[in-house]
Amino acid sequence: MTKTARAHPNIAFIKYWGNTDNRLRLPANPSLSMNLDGLYTQTTVIWRDDLTADELVLNGQAETGAALRRVTAHLDALRERLDIRGWAAVESSNNFPMGTGIASSAASFAALTLAATAAAGLRLNERELSALARLGSGSAARSIPGGFVEWHAGATHEESFAESIAPPDHWELVDVIAVVSGQHKAVGSQEGHKSAATSDLQAARVAGAAGRLAACKSAIQHQDFAALAEVVELDSNLMHAVMMTSRPALFYWLPPTLAVMEQVRRWRADGLRVCYTLDAGPNVQCICVRNDAEQVRQGLTRLSGVLEVLTAGAGGAAFLVNN
Ligand code: DP6
Numbered sequence: 001m002t003k004t005a006r007a008h009p010n011i012a013f014i015k016y017w018g019n020t021d022n023r024l025r026l027p028a029n030p031s032l033s034m035n036l037d038g039l040y041t042q043t044t045v046i047w048r049d050d051l052t053a054d055e056l057v058l059n060g061q062a063e064t065g066a067a068l069r070r071v072t073a074h075l076d077a078l079r080e081r082l083d084i085r086g087w088a089a090v091e092s093s094n095n096f097p098m099g100t101g102i103a104s105s106a107a108s109f110a111a112l113t114l115a116a117t118a119a120a121g122l123r124l125n126e127r128e129l130s131a132l133a134r135l136g137s138g139s140a141a142r143s144i145p146g147g148f149v150e151w152h153a154g155a156t157h158e159e160s161f162a163e164s165i166a167p168p169d170h171w172e173l174v175d176v177i178a179v180v181s182g183q184h185k186a187v188g189s190q191e192g193h194k195s196a197a198t199s200d201l202q203a204a205r206v207a208g209a210a211g212r213l214a215a216c217k218s219a220i221q222h223q224d225f226a227a228l229a230e231v232v233e234l235d236s237n238l239m240h241a242v243m244m245t246s247r248p249a250l251f252y253w254l255p256p257t258l259a260v261m262e263q264v265r266r267w268r269a270d271g272l273r274v275c276y277t278l279d280a281g282p283n284v285q286c287i288c289v290r291n292d293a294e295q296v297r298q299g300l301t302r303l304s305g306v307l308e309v310l311t312a313g314a315g316g317a318a319f320l321v322n323n
Helices: 066-082 105-119 126-136 138-143 189-198 202-221 225-244 255-269 290-302
Strands: 002-007 010-014 019-021 031-035 041-048 055-058 061-063 087-094 148-151 162-166 173-179 274-277 284-289 308-313 319-321
Touching (some): 010 202, 010 284, 019 189, 066 087, 066 126, 105 138, 138 148, 148 202, 173 290, 189 225, 225 274, 225 284, 284 290, 290 308
Antiparallel strands (some): 002 319, 010 031, 173 284, 173 308, 274 284
16 A cells, blocks of 8 residues: 655754653653644655565655665664564655755654555554654654644653644744755754753753743743743753753854844844744744744845745644545
8 A cells, every 4th residue: 555644844942852762762851843834745655565675765866875774763663563564665755955954854754654654554643653753753753743732751652742732823923944054964963862961951951841841832822922932042042052062062053043043133122023943953943923924034035144045834734645
């Protein structure tokens, strides 16, 4: 049976950084994100007895290296946990460019998990799919449910899953992404999570995460932008403080990154409803209310050092495409 699934990437308002179990990707803290509409990964899977290994075609190109190994590792986890037999032929493509600061692993492993389990004839519920997607990439757990999503850290595989706290149309927020570098990041999230605990600041960041998550959730529920901006910027700053004080230190910011952050703070002081958040890279994701998004987008395109600006609203859950 061939099955095709689509999933959106997501942007974390409260960040996931560091694991209590690297193999199971049990996170050190709970996190909260918004799916990104319009951007997606589409993945088709067929299980075949006639293959001698898994196959991966990524954006039209046959992969044999690290990308295939990571997909096979995830398929191994699915084979083992769900008793699936055979090898998988996987074809996946993103409709957004790589290297723009939008992590593709969340959408990729969410779509792969849904397509692979459906192609095996399994109908899993959202919670099971989210926990399984987490094994491929932590943030992929958050790309299974729709809209605004909370990932419960959990102490076991079954307890560590994400669920929707509000549908995409609950609040018209827009992520306006200022791309300041198209370079591939030097240190990826996988290694970053492993070094998080080497920072003296990680324990303090983790200790406060549940409180920040509660504040963020309440800001979303009440559509209180000032409260959202405060906690989103604080949480991003805390994660980057941990990164910068890890051993070896991880510096993701570039000079234009700081210029955009500074500009966002000035715009907010002038009354625009916008705040920034950054993942493991130099590009700045500017979260704003829809009415202010166009002004923010235009302002960003005029800033020197900004190479490209992408825009995405709140997106829905991962789903199976008819085939
Ligand atoms: C900084 O989910 O990409 O974007 O589990 O190793 O695939 P892996 O890590 P990943 O980590 C995301 C880190 C982050 C923050 C976040 O999205 O919460």
